[in-house]
Amino acid sequence: MVAGYDRSLGWVMRHRRLTLLSLLVTVVVNIALYVVVPKTFLPQQDTGQLMGFVRGDDGLSFSVMQPKMETFRLSILADPAVESVAGFIGGSGGTNNAFMIVRLKPISERKLSAEKVVERLRKNMPHVPGGRLFLAPDQDLQLGGGREQTSSQYQYIVQSADLGSLRLWYPKIVAALKSVPELTAIDAREGRGAQQVTLVVNRDTAKRLGIDMNMVTAVLNNAYSQRQVSTIYDSLNQYKVVMEVNPKYAQDPVTLEQVQVITADGQRVPLSSIAHYERSLANDRVSHDGQFAAENISFDLAEGASLDKATVAIERAIAAIGLPSDIISKMAGTANAFASTQKSQPWMILGALLAVYLVLGILYESYIHPLTILSTLPSAGVGALLTIYVLGSEFSLISLLGLFLLIGVVKKNAIMMI
Structure with missing residues (x-):
């Protein structure tokens, strides 16, 4: 082993320019592999x-x-x-x-x-x-979206100060995301609203028949709101007693025609004689994120897709539909955290290398000798990134921590060799 090391060292010393060129090529290969390797925020757990x-x-x-x-x-x-x-x-x-x-x-x-x-x-x-x-x-x-229960691992949030504009553009954004092949299991609110029945009372007719609106409200409350009227206590538990019509009569608004109200003189009058109902659709809730009306879109990654490629595809699809200025769309939860770390990862790696250089410079009291030790890192980086790429894995936050550990191990071995 020592003899082999001696021969290889001699060859390197005789071909210094080629060795320096190979170092530069290795650095370029590191950068290329970092760009090509699929990336995610955290590795998938089982x-x-x-x-x-x-x-x-x-x-x-x-x-x-x-x-x-x-x-x-x-x-x-x-x-x-x-x-x-x-x-x-x-x-x-x-x-x-x-x-x-x-x-x-x-x-x-x-x-x-x-x-x-x-x-x-x-x-x-x-x-x-x-x-x-x-x-x-x-x-x-x-890392959820922080607004409501999420049905998938990644979230995309759409916000606007104008609820009408949000309702208009939200389906278009959902359609754009469904066209992205890197995404699957896309969950979005697709309904036009909840069905509701509005009871319209002719107050003039009700007044002429001697029917008070409080009576109408009380009858409907007793029939459909499951109003608690009592509590039954036993030695181990307690049970609420509620008043309501038979559930089979609460399935269709047609049964409202069978409801009767009592007039001031005690007579029973059909509710249909003073009122009629109208069917319509209405949003049963308006979600918010911060101070803005918001809607959430959840999604998973298709088989073989990585989060970084999916993020680029989403940005391209959203840009193609041309959102107005009052619509804000962005990643949320885990996807948002990934986007933030993606921007800072190269700087974190450079910062770690700079910290190692400063420590070695202080120890060796030299500006040159630390570079000799750091020159062993590019080849190790190629090995690490190439292994991730060949095995079909993804470069995640855990991989970044492993890369920092690799820098320390390679630096220690280089010091021992030198």
Whole structure:
């Protein structure tokens, strides 16, 4: 080994210009590999757990969402890699949203990664009218959009001070993102609003018949609002007693024609004699991010796609539709954190190299000798980046930390060799 090192050192000393040129070429190759290697924020984990999100049409009630949730749950349980499924309906997202936690069997039994299980579940998922299921592997570190429950790992947020403008451009942005091949499982609010019934009362007719508006409000409250009227207590629990019509009579507004109100003299009068109802659509909520009205779009990456390539494709697709100045669209959550780190990563690497140079300069009391030691780093960098590229991995924040460790190890070995 010593003899081989002696011969190689002699060859290098005889071909100094070629050696210097190879160093410069290695630096260029490092830069080229850094540009080419796929990048992401954090590597994908297999925690043995999936997160599921069921989005129903706007305005769906708990009783309507429950059978949809059960259909999805049974379909997931039928997969041989799934051990258990738990979930709930409602929460901050409203009763038309549901959340699931899918526990997978140990990797030794299922033989597939969590990502592959998600792909199989997506292919076998039944079509449920009025409901969509989104699945993603659960991660230990999640950076959500901070506004509401998210159905996928990455988020894109659209903001505007003008709600009307937001409603106009939001579907166009969703359509643009759906055209990006690097994205999959795109979740966006697509409904035109929740169905609602407006009861229009002819107050003149009601007054002529001796019907007070408070009476109309009380009758509707007793019939449809599940008003609590009492509480039953036993030794272990307590139960709320609510007043309502039979649920089968609350499924269609036509039943309003069967409701009766009581006049001042005690007579019963059909509600339809003083009022009529009108069907319409209305947004059941307006989401905000900061001080602006906002809508969230969640997405996952298609198989083989990296976050940096997807980010570039998204920016290109959004630029093509020409958003007005009052519409703000940007990455959120993990995707936003990735965009921020992407800009600072090269400077962090240069900063680490500069810090090493300063420390070595102080130790050797020289401006030249530290460069001799640092000249061993480019070849190590090529090896590291080439390994990531060949194995089909992605350069992540963890890879960056590993690169810093590699700089320290190579520097130590170079000092020992010199």
